[in-house]
Amino acid sequence: MFDPRDLDVPVVAAPMAGGPTTPALVSAASGAGGLGQLAAGYLTPEKLASDIAAVRAAGTELFGVNIFVPETDPVDRAAVARYRERLLGYAAALDVDLPAVDELGDDDDHFDAKIALMCDERIPVVSFAFGCPPAPAVAELHRHGCSVGVTVTGVDDAVLAAEAGADWLCVQGPDAGGHRSVFDRRAIPPSQPLDDLLRAVRGRLDLPLVAAGGISTRDRADHVRASGATAVQVGTVLLRTHEAGTKPAHADALADPARTETVVTLAFSGRPARALRNRFTDEFGEAAVAEYPAVNKLTGGLRRATADDPDGINLWAGTGYRDAVAEPAADTIGRLG
Numbered sequence: 097m098f099d100p101r102d103l104d105v106p107v108v109a110a111p112m113a114g115g116p117t118t119p120a121l122v123s124a125a126s127g128a129g130g131l132g133q134l135a136a137g138y139l140t141p142e143k144l145a146s147d148i149a150a151v152r153a154a155g156t157e158l159f160g161v162n163i164f165v166p167e168t169d170p171v172d173r174a175a176v177a178r179y180r181e182r183l184l185g186y187a188a189a190l191d192v193d194l195p196a197v198d199e200l201g202d203d204d205d206h207f208d209a210k211i212a213l214m215c216d217e218r219i220p221v222v223s224f225a226f227g228c229p230p231a232p233a234v235a236e237l238h239r240h241g242c243s244v245g246v247t248v249t250g251v252d253d254a255v256l257a258a259e260a261g262a263d264w265l266c267v268q269g270p271d272a273g274g275h276r277s278v279f280d281r282r283a284i285p286p287s288q289p290l291d292d293l294l295r296a297v298r299g300r301l302d303l304p305l306v307a308a309g310g311i312s313t314r315d316r317a318d319h320v321r322a323s324g325a326t327a328v329q330v331g332t333v334l335l336r337t338h339e340a341g342t343k344p345a346h347a348d349a350l351a352d353p354a355r356t357e358t359v360v361t362l363a364f365s366g367r368p369a370r371a372l373r374n375r376f377t378d379e380f381g382e383a384a385v386a387e388y389p390a391v392n393k394l395t396g397g398l399r400r401a402t403a404d405d406p407d408g409i410n411l412w413a414g415t416g417y418r419d420a421v422a423e424p425a426a427d428t429i430g431r432l433g
């Protein structure tokens with residue numbers, strides 16, 4: 097079974113849901129000796145199956161699939177209604193009809209069907225974000241030969257993941273781009289620096305640790321690996337690579353000298369996520385509520401209507417975004433490994 101300590105190149109390509117991760121990016125990362133991971137989040141099981149087939153058709157045997165763990169806490173409809181109200185004027189100006197609050201109920205992102213697909217396809221590596229996978233699901237994956245990783249942002253969550261049967265952990269620090277993988281979406285994401293968090297998790301658990309968050313240079317990757325991580329996981333630094341499916345407005349914004357700041361915001365999805373600061377985060381960051389996935393669905397039409405406008409979309413970015421280069425992903429992976 098996969099163990100991150102066995103990677104030829106100790107670099108894991110972050111799964112990046114919403115478009116940036118493509119089968120080509122996964123194959124490029126694994127082909128470079130690292131580990132590529134498909135991002136199953138938001139996909140139907142059918143689309144995920146076709147992405148898996150594309151990765152395998154490219155001859156890639158070792159790769160991962162990342163799955164979102166569904167929320168267990170029910171949506172707070174009143175909070176969603178308040179945020180919806182706040183977005184109405186902006187939506188009207190874009191000629192977008194916001195969905196009604198009743199249409200924004202809880203949604204498990206096809207969790208059971210995706211676990212069944214992992215088992216049927218005997219996917220070598222299955223990683224989880226946004227929560228702790230239930231122990232029976234982990235056991236079922238183990239029975240099918242899948243190595244199970246869980247993303248954690250704090251020691252308590254790390255212990256829960258180990259108890260559920262995780263084989264390795266992705267330890268995500270506060271500089272990470274995209275969503276913070278806090279198990280409780282309403283918790284303030286821990287601000288403990290990655291190096292301290294790694295030490296704290298290492299002090300409690302003996303599992304292999306993959307470190308993530310703001311890692312964009314060889315020096316930083318070496319430092320993190322010397323501090324107890326087996327490998328690094330990088331997302332932002334791959335967003336401008338040739339194989340990534342990042343929206344052009346997002347890829348360009350990462351290189352725009354006028355974009356000088358990242359912020360952690362609930363505004364787009366209702367889960368804390370680090371993004372380049374833009375007009376949407378400025379206008380709605382304070383009013384937003386921690387109601388994922390309802391808020392994600394609420395803002396979906398707005399983001400589609402502004403797909404070419406860097407001030408309307410979620411420009412997920414970790415603090416190392418300046419080091420994201422337009423080049424083959426294998427070159428990026430090689431530089432960090």
Ligand SMILES: Cc1cc2nc3c(=O)[nH]c(=O)nc-3n(C[C@H](O)[C@H](O)[C@H](O)COP(=O)(O)O)c2cc1C
Nearest residue numbers: 110112113225272273274309310330331332412414
């Ligand atoms: C655009 C984008 C999308 C992401 N989507 C996912 C995802 O679907 N699943 C996941 O576990 N992590 C996701 N992440 C977080 C990464 O796994 C990782 O923690 C993060 O990229 C590390 O920080 P860095 O971006 O500074 O390298 C995403 C990150 C970015 C930048």
